[in-house]
Amino acid sequence: MSIDRIFSAASAPAIVFAIVFTMVFSIVLVVPGSARAQDLVVRAGTLHTGAGETITDGVVVIEGGLVREVGPASRVDIPDDFELIEVPVATPGLIDARSTVGLSGAMNQPHDQDQLEGSAAIQPELRAIDAYNPRELLVTWLREHGVTTVHTGHGPGEIISGQTLIAKTTGNIVDEAVFEPAFAISATLGEGATEHGRKSPGNRSKSVAMLREQLIKAREYVENKASSEDGKVPSRDLALEALASVLAREMPLIVEVHRHNDIMTALRLAEEFEFNLVLAGASDAHLVMDEIKAAGVAVILHPTMARAWGSSDMANFSFTTAGKLIESGIPVALQSGHEGYVPKTRVVLFEAGVLLGYGVDHRQALEMITLAPARILGIDDRVGSLEPGKHGDLALFDGDPFEYTSHVLGTVIEGRRVSDKVR
Amino acid sequence: MHKLLIAALAAGLLLPGPAVADLRAFAGATLITIAGPEIADGVLIIEDGKIRTVGARDGVRIPEGAEVVELDPGSFIMPGIVDTHSHVGEVSGGDRSGPIQPEARALDSVNVRSSGITRALAGGITSVNVMPGSGNLISGQTIYLKLRDGDQIMDLVYRFDDGSPAGGLKMANGTNSIGEPPFPGTRAKSAALVRSAYIKAMEYAEKVADAESEADRPARDLAMEALGEVLSGKRMVHFHSHRHDDLLTAIRLRDEFGFRMVLHHTSEAWRVADQIAAAGVPVSLIMIDSPGGKLEALHLEAKSAPALEQAGAKVAFHTDDWITDSRYFLRMAAMGVRAGMSRDAALVAMTQAGADMLDLGDRVGSLIPGKDADFVILSGDPFSVYTRVQETWVEGRKRFDLDDPEDRLVAEGGLNALTDDDGAGHIHGQGPHRIHSGQGAGR
Numbered sequence: 037m038s039i040d041r042i043f044s045a046a047s048a049p050a051i052v053f054a055i056v057f058t059m060v061f062s063i064v065l066v067v068p069g070s071a072r073a074q075d076l077v078v079r080a081g082t083l084h085t086g087a088g089e090t091i092t093d094g095v096v097v098i099e100g101g102l103v104r105e106v107g108p109a110s111r112v113d114i115p116d117d118f119e120l121i122e123v124p125v126a127t128p129g130l131i132d133a134r135s136t137v138g139l140s141g142a143m144n145q146p147h148d149q150d151q152l153e154g155s156a157a158i159q160p161e162l163r164a165i166d167a168y169n170p171r172e173l174l175v176t177w178l179r180e181h182g183v184t185t186v187h188t189g190h191g192p193g194e195i196i197s198g199q200t201l202i203a204k205t206t207g208n209i210v211d212e213a214v215f216e217p218a219f220a221i222s223a224t225l226g227e228g229a230t231e232h233g234r235k236s237p238g239n240r241s242k243s244v245a246m247l248r249e250q251l252i253k254a255r256e257y258v259e260n261k262a263s264s265e266d267g268k269v270p271s272r273d274l275a276l277e278a279l280a281s282v283l284a285r286e287m288p289l290i291v292e293v294h295r296h297n298d299i300m301t302a303l304r305l306a307e308e309f310e311f312n313l314v315l316a317g318a319s320d321a322h323l324v325m326d327e328i329k330a331a332g333v334a335v336i337l338h339p340t341m342a343r344a345w346g347s348s349d350m351a352n353f354s355f356t357t358a359g360k361l362i363e364s365g366i367p368v369a370l371q372s373g374h375e376g377y378v379p380k381t382r383v384v385l386f387e388a389g390v391l392l393g394y395g396v397d398h399r400q401a402l403e404m405i406t407l408a409p410a411r412i413l414g415i416d417d418r419v420g421s422l423e424p425g426k427h428g429d430l431a432l433f434d435g436d437p438f439e440y441t442s443h444v445l446g447t448v449i450e451g452r453r454v455s456d457k458v459r
Numbered sequence: 460m461h462k463l464l465i466a467a468l469a470a471g472l473l474l475p476g477p478a479v480a481d482l483r484a485f486a487g488a489t490l491i492t493i494a495g496p497e498i499a500d501g502v503l504i505i506e507d508g509k510i511r512t513v514g515a516r517d518g519v520r521i522p523e524g525a526e527v528v529e530l531d532p533g534s535f536i537m538p539g540i541v542d543t544h545s546h547v548g549e550v551s552g553g554d555r556s557g558p559i560q561p562e563a564r565a566l567d568s569v570n571v572r573s574s575g576i577t578r579a580l581a582g583g584i585t586s587v588n589v590m591p592g593s594g595n596l597i598s599g600q601t602i603y604l605k606l607r608d609g610d611q612i613m614d615l616v617y618r619f620d621d622g623s624p625a626g627g628l629k630m631a632n633g634t635n636s637i638g639e640p641p642f643p644g645t646r647a648k649s650a651a652l653v654r655s656a657y658i659k660a661m662e663y664a665e666k667v668a669d670a671e672s673e674a675d676r677p678a679r680d681l682a683m684e685a686l687g688e689v690l691s692g693k694r695m696v697h698f699h700s701h702r703h704d705d706l707l708t709a710i711r712l713r714d715e716f717g718f719r720m721v722l723h724h725t726s727e728a729w730r731v732a733d734q735i736a737a738a739g740v741p742v743s744l745i746m747i748d749s750p751g752g753k754l755e756a757l758h759l760e761a762k763s764a765p766a767l768e769q770a771g772a773k774v775a776f777h778t779d780d781w782i783t784d785s786r787y788f789l790r791m792a793a794m795g796v797r798a799g800m801s802r803d804a805a806l807v808a809m810t811q812a813g814a815d816m817l818d819l820g821d822r823v824g825s826l827i828p829g830k831d832a833d834f835v836i837l838s839g840d841p842f843s844v845y846t847r848v849q850e851t852w853v854e855g856r857k858r859f860d861l862d863d864p865e866d867r868l869v870a871e872g873g874l875n876a877l878t879d880d881d882g883a884g885h886i887h888g889q890g891p892h893r894i895h896s897g898q899g900a901g902r
Contacts, residue, residue, distance in 0.1 A: 141751070144752045354873045378752035440793035
């Protein structure tokens with residue numbers, strides 16, 4: 037790989053920058069040899085491992101797509117025949133804890149908006165893999181900004197809008213991209229689930245009544261199936277099957293909820309039906325932290341720059357919520373969320389950066405978009421930090437990842453350089 | 460921020476009111492004057508709402524009786540930010556009854572007690588062009604506001620030389636103003652309707668000019684009068700436009716009727732930057748950090764900022780609040796730098812360039828003696844993510860202070876932070892600004 041190749045698609049100022057940059061940092065060395073496609077060494081002036089360590093002149097050795105060794109250059113044995121990338125700063129590949137990209141598209145036309153199906157209020161049988169477009173521009177955009185893993189799928193807007201998946205931000209077909217094809221069921225409480233002008237649900241109580249009714253039906257469905265004699269097995273019901281996996285704690289219920297009393301409703305439902313609850317959005321989380329913490333529930337917080345103005349459910353929206361949740365010990369990750377208008381997605385790198393002025397330090401901000409979401413999504417055995425045995429996923433930068441004026445230099449997924457754009 | 464009142468509070472200075480000399484010196488910060496190089500360890504002296512002195516500490520004599528505010532080293536003072544395009548104050552303009560409504564005035568709709576005004580101050584903004592939306596070819600008269608303390612709209616307006624409230628005229632092309640009749644269905648029809656309106660206005664102006672007596676004058680026509688102010692050059696056209704061909708259509712209309720114009724948003728300016736620069740049209744850019752959401756803005760790219768700068772066009776930034784929150788104005792300029800714009804151009808684009816586009820360039824936009832004492836105290840470099848707006852001053856009065864709990868609430872959010880004083884309207888999700896519903900008043 038040559039310098040030309042790396043910056044081939046860059047804009048003119050970026051190229052000027054790249055040339056200067058290269059003179060200073062000698063960005064890439066090409067070493068001929070028998071390197072395999074997923075063997076790679078990344079050497080960074082500052083290496084944030086995401087595992088609690090920041091290494092000066094750090095090296096990550098990736099073999100066969102997995103991290104083999106991480107440490108200071110002085111102590112790591114750098115294989116001669118692996119391709120070597122040198123950059124000023126590297127972090128673990130970023131994880132977007134919740135998005136709709138791939139189901140929602142940049143054009144914002146009916147034909148590229150599959151994140152919400154409005155024909156019924158409760159449709160847990162809708163699978164994200166049947167709608168995910170791995171070539172969508174918005175997916176590419178996230179990848180070019182260092183995001184390597186995205187939890188995406190059906191978004192907020194109905195009581196139960198459907199299922200979600202977890203994917204790498206690469207791959208030409210859904211099977212190549214996905215590594216958790218059916219991760220969670222997406223639900224909404226509060227104004228978001230009642231605002232469509234339909235007759236029902238018209239308010240909060242009705243929404244919850246409808247949700248409880250379905251969960252009870254799912255419980256009965258499981259019981260009937262288990263107790264039925266041969267020949268009398270109830271016919272399959274895809275919706276109840278999906279809810280049954282929530283009741284069996286095989287899938288979490290991710291509830292988009294903002295107002296404090298709706299957060300309490302979500303906690304009450306989780307207690308009644310004993311499912312794994314993840315709170316999403318959660319603008320008012322700072323008002324009910326004790327309760328959230330006592331319930332042991334994680335929060336996938338709204339984007340920092342979400343446009344709260346105009347939403348009664350988000351009247352208490354604050355840039356300081358993330359810092360408060362972290363301080364209280366509640367697991368918290370950041371999401372790009374869902375945007376209905378311009379821009380059509382957000383980027384967790386930017387959302388985390390803005391928090392640095394509001395009570396979140398650099399390490400915490402990075403954790404909110406790497407290891408914390410990996411833990412909440414239950415994939416921290418594979419991604420979220422640079423440690424031996426985990427995926428060789430990295431984001432590469434020319435400076436402080438969170439500074440407005442820094443650039444993303446590239447993205448690595450499982451030892452493959454999947455983006456060379458300067459962003 | 461640690462502040463030290465060093466000296467010299469003459470008893471008389473403690474009395475409120477404009478009749479008493481109000482003399483203050485801010486020392487120790489780096490001054491971004493816009494009019495010249497940045498001044499490290501500078502002193503800014505303000506008196507009676509105006510800037511009196513700007514210079515380095517060792518070259519400036521602080522007058523006796525001045526209240527001296529010693530700022531942290533590392534802090535910056537820059538001119539108050541000029542937002543050339545915003546929808547704060549729950550503004551409205553022309554309605555859905557027709558595509559051309561120059562008679563509708565933004566000033567008749569702005570709620571100056573809206574939290575949007577305070578959000579703007581929290582973002583370092585001191586002057587705002589509050590505009591009607593882009594759902595009409597001509598959606599009405601915009602209003603230029605100075606964010607001074609006031610109970611009602613007339614307390615905040617800038618004024619033309621004749622004393623009338625100052626503002627421009629909002630126009631739009633492209634898809635927002637296309638619709639069912641009486642709205643145009645195509646781009647060509649859009650341009651035809653606009654041309655017809657201006658031709659009519661020219662004829663009206665001629666009749667007024669030619670009238671030899673009061674009885675001769677045509678009956679007053681508010682729409683024609685407003686367009687006449689555009690044709691005479693008094694009122695600037697603020698033209699919403701995204702696609703490269705639409706940008707050139709706007710320039711063509713300007714050339715035909717000779718009006719003064721600023722292009723706004725200009726998603727595809729990077730495709731026609733040379734033509735825009737050659738036409739001498741200033742551009743007010745919105746910087747959106749991610750793509751999508753609207754077909755005609757699909758090719759919006761941050762590289763428009765450096766492309767226009769390099770082509771030689773005058774560039775300002777705007778929030779289009781609520782599309783971009785006013786509290787993130789500095790971030791928007793920083794994203795321009797990220798895309799390759801020079802630091803100097805990005806600073807000018809937040810201040811003097813915007814002031815010029817609102818014909819306010821001789822009053823605000825830089826730190827030079829005689830200009831209004833509108834400025835922002837920043838905790839650090841204006842383009843750093845770690846920097847916070849500490850204080851915003853308008854005409855020598857502190858209008859935002861991060862250390863004030865109420866101001867801080869608006870700056871950071873929190874319990875009922877975004878609830879407006881009147882407690883009505885959009886806060887209950889009934890208004891036109893619902894965000895999750897897709898279309899908005901702005902872009």
